[in-house]
Amino acid sequence: MTERTKQNRTIAGGMGSILSSARQLWRHRVGDVKCLLRANQPGGFDCPGCAWPESRQATHLEFCENGIKAIAHEATHRRIDREFFARHPLSRLREQSHYWLEQQGRLSEPLYRNRHSDHYEPIGWEETFSLIGSHLRGLDHPDEAVLYTSGRTSNEAAFLFQLFGRLLGTNNLPDSANLCHESSGVALTEAIGTGKGTVTLEDFELADAIFVFGQNPGSNHPRMLTELEKASKRGCRIVSVNPLKEAGLIGFIDPRHLGATLLRRPTPISSLYLQPLVGGDLALIKGMMKVLLEREAQQVGRVLDHDFIDNHTQGFAACVRDLENTTWSQIESGSGLNRAQITQAAEIYLNAERVIACWAMGLTQQKHAVATIQTLTNWMLLGGNLGKPGAGLCPVRGHSNVQGDRTMGITVQPNPTFLEALGREFRFRSPQRPGYDTVSSIKAMAEGKVKVLICMGGNLAAAAPDRSYTEDALSRLQLTVQVSTKLNRSHLICGKEALILPCLGRTELDLQATGPQQVTVEDSMSMVHTSRGHRRPASPHLRSEPAIIAGMAKAVLGEEGPDWDELVADYDRIRTKIAAVIPVFRDYNRKIRQAGGFYLGNSARERRWQTPTGKAHFLVHPLPHPQSAPDQLRLMTMRSHDQYNTTIYGLNDRYRGIEGRRLVVFLHPEDMHTRGLEAGARVDLISAAEDGVPRRATGFEVVPYDIPKGCAGAYFPETNVLVPIDSYADRSITPTGKLIPIRLRPAG
Numbered sequence: 001m002t003e004r005t006k007q008n009r010t011i012a013g014g015m016g017s018i019l020s021s022a023r024q025l026w027r028h029r030v031g032d033v034k035c036l037l038r039a040n041q042p043g044g045f046d047c048p049g050c051a052w053p054e055s056r057q058a059t060h061l062e063f064c065e066n067g068i069k070a071i072a073h074e075a076t077h078r079r080i081d082r083e084f085f086a087r088h089p090l091s092r093l094r095e096q097s098h099y100w101l102e103q104q105g106r107l108s109e110p111l112y113r114n115r116h117s118d119h120y121e122p123i124g125w126e127e128t129f130s131l132i133g134s135h136l137r138g139l140d141h142p143d144e145a146v147l148y149t150s151g152r153t154s155n156e157a158a159f160l161f162q163l164f165g166r167l168l169g170t171n172n173l174p175d176s177a178n179l180c181h182e183s184s185g186v187a188l189t190e191a192i193g194t195g196k197g198t199v200t201l202e203d204f205e206l207a208d209a210i211f212v213f214g215q216n217p218g219s220n221h222p223r224m225l226t227e228l229e230k231a232s233k234r235g236c237r238i239v240s241v242n243p244l245k246e247a248g249l250i251g252f253i254d255p256r257h258l259g260a261t262l263l264r265r266p267t268p269i270s271s272l273y274l275q276p277l278v279g280g281d282l283a284l285i286k287g288m289m290k291v292l293l294e295r296e297a298q299q300v301g302r303v304l305d306h307d308f309i310d311n312h313t314q315g316f317a318a319c320v321r322d323l324e325n326t327t328w329s330q331i332e333s334g335s336g337l338n339r340a341q342i343t344q345a346a347e348i349y350l351n352a353e354r355v356i357a358c359w360a361m362g363l364t365q366q367k368h369a370v371a372t373i374q375t376l377t378n379w380m381l382l383g384g385n386l387g388k389p390g391a392g393l394c395p396v397r398g399h400s401n402v403q404g405d406r407t408m409g410i411t412v413q414p415n416p417t418f419l420e421a422l423g424r425e426f427r428f429r430s431p432q433r434p435g436y437d438t439v440s441s442i443k444a445m446a447e448g449k450v451k452v453l454i455c456m457g458g459n460l461a462a463a464a465p466d467r468s469y470t471e472d473a474l475s476r477l478q479l480t481v482q483v484s485t486k487l488n489r490s491h492l493i494c495g496k497e498a499l500i501l502p503c504l505g506r507t508e509l510d511l512q513a514t515g516p517q518q519v520t521v522e523d524s525m526s527m528v529h530t531s532r533g534h535r536r537p538a539s540p541h542l543r544s545e546p547a548i549i550a551g552m553a554k555a556v557l558g559e560e561g562p563d564w565d566e567l568v569a570d571y572d573r574i575r576t577k578i579a580a581v582i583p584v585f586r587d588y589n590r591k592i593r594q595a596g597g598f599y600l601g602n603s604a605r606e607r608r609w610q611t612p613t614g615k616a617h618f619l620v621h622p623l624p625h626p627q628s629a630p631d632q633l634r635l636m637t638m639r640s641h642d643q644y645n646t647t648i649y650g651l652n653d654r655y656r657g658i659e660g661r662r663l664v665v666f667l668h669p670e671d672m673h674t675r676g677l678e679a680g681a682r683v684d685l686i687s688a689a690e691d692g693v694p695r696r697a698t699g700f701e702v703v704p705y706d707i708p709k710g711c712a713g714a715y716f717p718e719t720n721v722l723v724p725i726d727s728y729a730d731r732s733i734t735p736t737g738k739l740i741p742i743r744l745r746p747a748g
């Protein structure tokens with residue numbers, strides 16, 4: 001173990017969280033305690049971090065360490081202006097790390113780079129819009145434009161953005177969900193008729209068992225640990241399924257509880273912790289189902305929920321046949337777990353009346369992600385664990401409004417009813433052709449089919465797979481437009497002309513013609529609520545996302561479409577339009593003014609199955625057989641604790657014992673031994689992709705870790721270079737950030 005690598009932890013939260021949060025606030029000179037107290041509060045702003053919902057019994061401290069990092073970096077005193085770009089040519093900035101770029105502070109004025117310059121220079125807003133207008137009007141076809149949305153974008157901005165795209169004539173509206181939970185949406189829509197999770201926070205209070213697959217809430221959704229802690233304390237059994245041992249799934253001290261923090265008294269979280277092979281989840285779930293069938297054979301009619309299966313599902317017989325034909329040796333070798341371990345997990349399921357299954361990127365970014373999530377749904381259907389209190393499916397979304405953006409119509413395959421309503425309300429014919437998703441957009445850019453890219457937030461250059469391919473594709477564009485709060489790599493890997501349009505952050509006052517405005521967001525459990533910023537904006541030159549979209553739309557569309565100025569003057573008017581197009585938002589402006597917002601509902605939660613057959617479907621998939629040579633490892637990419645998506649707040653990964661660096665690869669000690677590697681050795685990771693293109697991530701330090709033999713873990717976005725553009729989940733086209741076959745070589 002090297003000097004800077006400490007023992008990985010078994011407790012999340014506690015004093016470590018308090019100290020780390022204080023350091024972030026101090027570093028960014030954020031002393032505005034009032035601002036923190038407004039996070040996730042009625043009348044306050046929605047944390048720009050993750051999409052975990054607010055508790056009904058909200059306290060004054062409804063934020064976590066990650067939330068503080070996001071707020072501190074938004075409220076930072078550091079600014080990026082024209083002098084910064086005069087000092088730093090793009091060619092130099094491209095050599096900087098994601099972390100360094102993030103530390104430079106808030107973008108404070110619109111910036112332009114022309115095709116002959118290595119520098120961004122200031123530009124006025126009106127000039128900005130007319131430049132965008134002339135590029136978009138000059139396209140041969142509307143599909144030569146792509147409008148990308150990140151999951152931070154509010155409902156109001158997302159609705160206007162998709163309207164702008166469709167008035168332009170394209171459905172090229174990819175989003176960050178294409179890179180994360182698309183697999184969940186595809187899988188669930190086919191199986192149960194809705195692409196969203198079926199549970200609410202109240203269900204967590206009633207569940208007898210909670211299974212957490214491929215998720216690390218301690219770093220990625222920290223307030224979920226509060227719910228798991230409460231559940232654990234009242235005797236709910238929690239089963240964690242993750243190749244890596246993660247501190248947050250072992251023990252937790254809520255830092256808001258001073259006594260427990262000072263006395264260092266953690267609550268144990270997991271009753272059982274299973275560490276399957278990377279990509280072994282589908283086999284594990286089949287194993288658990290097989291145990292259920294075996295028990296059902298012994299206690300006929302007392303294990304499975306036959307009433308539910310008979311009345312609400314289709315395909316049960318095929319599911320049973322498949323399980324009978326799947327052998328235990330296939331299950332054990334596919335999952336990397338033995339029959340006894342799988343039986344233990346299955347027993348927790350069958351002894352529970354109400355089960356919740358949660359999952360995140362560990363499931364969604366595998367090649368067979370859709371099959372895995374549908375198998376997981378089969379398992380839940382066997383016990384009737386859908387549509388009853390305390391039970392259901394819970395895909396835990398990442399960015400704070402990623403689910404809401406999709407509800408607002410940010411999708412490349414809009415449903416015809418939505419398009420018709422949109423066309424009726426705004427008196428135009430919406431384009432019907434499906435648009436490019438994120439992967440296809442990048443490929444279309446590489447082939448010269450796309451000329452203009454407009455990004456509403458995000459960091460596409462860093463988030464996308466196959467770094468060299470993606471960066472080459474982006475640099476072929478005629479114009480790239482980034483609407484952002486802070487500097488990131490996507491501002492540096494730009495088209496021949498490039499614009500940076502700085503926008504307001506969530507914590508900031510959004511003042512429009514009729515007064516201060518609030519926006520709305522939808523959390524991971526379909527609750528819609530308001531977000532209102534109060535802080536003085538980082539610069540007087542910032543505009544809100546709706547105002548920027550309106551500026552672009554007017555410059556391109558002229559008189560076509562709505563009165564954009566009128567909509568932006570008062571966001572209630574945008575919400576009135578949303579309500580006219582999306583029926584579930586009827587009475588939107590009244591409903592968001594009620595305490596806590598409102599619930600959008602979920603048909604599967606009510607046991608209404610909006611599938612072609614009107615039933616929930618058992619969908620059967622064979623076990624995958626990932627091929628790997630004996631010297632290959634299955635790499636999973638993941639975030640560090642000081643990171644949110646592609647935003648790198650710091651260089652520590654406290655719970656995994658890493659300090660001051662990111663280029664590390666976690667390996668099982670035996671895998672190190674067979675390769676003659678000591679802790680601290682330097683290696684390059686070589687992707688063993690079938691397309692034969694050499695892909696190499698260089699200079700990683702070996703760290704021994706509690707991870708299954710044959711597997712490896714390392715941080716993204718640094719390892720995205722190893723994922724080929726054509727390596728994605730079947731049908732959802734989500735890039736395979738998990739189960740990347742790699743070899744290790746001494747660092748070159």
Ligand code: SF4
Nearest residue numbers: 047049050064067223
């Ligand atoms: S759990 Fe998510 S939404 Fe809540 S404070 Fe933390 S990062 Fe923000």
